[in-house]
Amino acid sequence: MKIISYYFFxxxxxxxxxxxxxxxxxxxxxxxxxxxxxxxxxxxxxxxRTELYYSFLEGKRVALFGNHTALLPDGENIVDKxxxxxQHVTAIFSPEHGFRGTADAxxxxxxxxxxxxxxxxxxxxxxxxxxxxxxxxxxxxxxLVDIQDVGLRFYTYYITMCxxxxxCADYGKQVIIxxxxxxxxxxxxxxxxxxxxxxxxxxLPIPVLHGMTLGELAKMAVGKGWLGTxxxxxxxxxxxxxxxxxxxxxxxxxxxxxxxxxRAIYLYPSLCYFEATPVSVGRGTDHPFQxxxxxALKRRTYTFVPESRVGAKNPPLLxxxxxxxxxxxxxxxxxxxxxxxxxxxxxxxxxxxxxxxFFTSFFEKLIGVSxxxxxxxxxxxxxEIKARWQPDVEQFKRDRKExxxxxx
Numbered sequence: 001m002k003i004i005s006y007y008f009f010x011x012x013x014x015x016x017x018x019x020x021x022x023x024x025x026x027x028x029x030x031x032x033x034x035x036x037x038x039x040x041x042x043x044x045x046x047x048x049r050t051e052l053y054y055s056f057l058e059g060k061r062v063a064l065f066g067n068h069t070a071l072l073p074d075g076e077n078i079v080d081k082x083x084x085x086x087q088h089v090t091a092i093f094s095p096e097h098g099f100r101g102t103a104d105a106x107x108x109x110x111x112x113x114x115x116x117x118x119x120x121x122x123x124x125x126x127x128x129x130x131x132x133x134x135x136x137x138x139x140x141x142x143x144l145v146d147i148q149d150v151g152l153r154f155y156t157y158y159i160t161m162c163x164x165x166x167x168c169a170d171y172g173k174q175v176i177i178x179x180x181x182x183x184x185x186x187x188x189x190x191x192x193x194x195x196x197x198x199x200x201x202x203x204l205p206i207p208v209l210h211g212m213t214l215g216e217l218a219k220m221a222v223g224k225g226w227l228g229t230x231x232x233x234x235x236x237x238x239x240x241x242x243x244x245x246x247x248x249x250x251x252x253x254x255x256x257x258x259x260x261x262x263r264a265i266y267l268y269p270s271l272c273y274f275e276a277t278p279v280s281v282g283r284g285t286d287h288p289f290q291x292x293x294x295x296a297l298k299r300r301t302y303t304f305v306p307e308s309r310v311g312a313k314n315p316p317l318l319x320x321x322x323x324x325x326x327x328x329x330x331x332x333x334x335x336x337x338x339x340x341x342x343x344x345x346x347x348x349x350x351x352x353x354x355x356x357x358f359f360t361s362f363f364e365k366l367i368g369v370s371x372x373x374x375x376x377x378x379x380x381x382x383x384e385i386k387a388r389w390q391p392d393v394e395q396f397k398r399d400r401k402e403x404x405x406x407x408x
Contacts (some may be wrong), residue, residue: 003044029218043249046178046215046238047078047146050085053176053238056142058082063091065164071150072291078146078178079117086186091139092121093132095147095160096244121202126162131163137171145177145214148255151230153208154201154272154366157255161214162203162221176236179215179405181249183265187211189339189398190269193368201365207389207396208368209269209311209339211245213405220403237405244407248336257311258288266335267327270344276363277346280306284315292344293324297351301328342372342382349376 045068046053062082064070070078082089092114113122143164147158161177168175172180190208204226215237221225222233243249254260259268268289274281282291284306291304292359300323306315325344349358359373367373375385 013385020112041182042073043243044241045073045180046240047081047180048073049238049241050179053144053178053236054085054087056236057087057144060141061088061090061139061370062142063093063146064089064144064146065093065095065161066144067094067148069251069253070146071170071253075252078125079114079119080254082144083117089117089119091136092119093143094121094123095157095162095320111166115239122166132167137167138172140173141176142176143168145175145218145260146180147214147251148180148251149182149214149283150259150268151209151211152257152269152272153184153190153204153206153210153368154293156200158214158217159200159203161218162227165218165221165229165233165235167225169229169233172231172234173220174234174236176238177215177218177238177379179213179239181240181243181247181263182207182211182213183249183251184269185211185213185245185406186248186336186376187339188393189268189386189389190393191369191372192392192396193366194370195366199363199365207393210396210400212400212403213240214402215239215404216405219405220400233338234276239405245404246408260288263328263330263332264289266332268340269339270341271327273342273345273363273366274348276360276366277345277348277358278316278354280304280317280324280350282306282317284309284312284318284368287326288312291324292348293322294348294352295322296319297323300324339388342376342385346376346382349366 017039029071048405064079064082066078072078072081079089079092112123113119114121120139122132124132145164146162147157147161149155165175187209188207188211192203192207193203204217204221210218210287218235219237222235227233250262251265259265271281271289271292274292279292279294282288282304285291285304287304291302293300293302293304295317302324302325304322305319306317306322307311308314308318325347352358362371363373371388377386
C-alpha cells in the first residue's frame with residue numbers, strides 16, 4: 001500500500017502534522033495485544049501483522065471474507081499466505097462482484113470452488129439476502145475479514161461484513177478484521193442515512209462518506225448495537241501501521257470493475273447518484289465514474305459510447321452516443337478535497353429538463369434522505385444542499401470518536 005506523493009497538498013489541507021510527532025491512541029484489540037506504535041511512513045496493512053493474529057487461528061478452522069483485493073503488501077493473496085503457513089482455511093465468503101471481482105454490480109454470483117486451492121467459495125450474492133446459511137456457518141470457527149473498501153455508505157462490502165458479523169455473533173464465531181486504509185478516510189461528508197431508506201446500498205445510519213476503516217466501522221456497529229442481534233460479536237481488529245486519517249493512500253488493485261483507479265474512487269461519491277437517473281456514468285467505457293453523459297445533453301464537446309465489457313455486460317445507454325462531461329482532466333489534488341459535489345447532478349438535471357421524472361426511487365436509497373431531491377427541484381445549489389447536511393456530519397464525527405483506531 002503506497003502513499004501518494006501529495007505531501008505539500010496534505011500539509012495545506014490537513015495541517016503540518018507529522019505521523020511521529022504526536023501521541024498515537026493506544027487501542028486494545030485483545031487482552032494480549034495492543035495497537036502498536038510504528039515508525040516510518042510505509043503503511044502496513046493488518047494482514048501483514050501475522051504476529052498479532054496467528055495465535056487466534058491455532059487449531060481453528062478459518063474462513064475468509066474477501067476477494068481479489070485481499071493482498072499482502074508484497075502482492076501475495078492472503079489465502080496463499082495462510083495455507084503456506086499451515087493455517088486451516090476451510091471456506092471463502094465472496095461479496096458483490098464475486099471472489100475474482102469481475103461480476104457486474106448487483107449480479108448474483110454462484111458458489112464455486114477456488115481452482116488454485118480447492119477451497120469452497122461461498123457466494124453471498126447468490127441467494128440475494130447476503131446472510132450465510134447454517135451449513136455455511138458450520139464450516140469454520142473464526143472469520144477473517146480482509147477486503148479493500150472505499151469508505152462510502154452505498155459501497156456494499158461493509159454491508160456484507162456487518163451481516164456476516166451478525167451471523168457470527170448468533171453462532172458464536174469470532175471475527176478478526178485485518179484492517180486496511182480507507183482511500184477516502186480523510187473525508188466525512190453527506191447526509192446521515194434516514195433508516196426508512198435502509199437497503200442493500202445503505203445499511204447503517206452513517207454519512208455517505210464516513211471516513212472510517214472497516215475495522216473502525218465494525219467497532220462502531222458493535223458499540224452502537226447496529227448489527228441487529230442480541231448476541232455479542234466477538235470482534236478483534238488488527239490495525240494498520242503508519243496510517244492516520246490524513247494519510248492519502250493508493251489502491252493495490254481495483255476494488256471492483258467500475259472503480260479502476262483512485263480518480264474514480266474520489267469521484268464516486270459525487271457521480272453514483274446518476275445511477276438513479278437516465279444519465280450514464282461511463283460504465284462500459286474506459287473511464288467509469290470519471291465521465292457522465294446522455295444523448296440529449298446539450299452544448300457538450302465530449303462524447304462517449306458505452307459498450308458491453310467485463311464488469312459492465314449491459315451498461316446504461318449501451319451503444320448510444322452520449323454527449324457529456326469528461327472529468328479525467330481534473331487535477332488529483334482538487335479531487336482529494338472535493339468530497340461530495342452535487343453540481344454535476346444538478347447540471348444534468350437542469351439540462352435534460354425532465355423535472356421529477358429525472359429521478360427514480362433508487363435516488364433516495366443512495367443519498368439516504370428525501371430532502372436532497374426536493375432541494376434540487378426547488379433550485380438549490382450544491383453548496384446550499386451541503387450546508388444543510390453539515391450539522392449531521394459534525395454530530396457523526398463526535399459520535400464516532402470513541403471507535404477510531406487512528407489519529408484524525
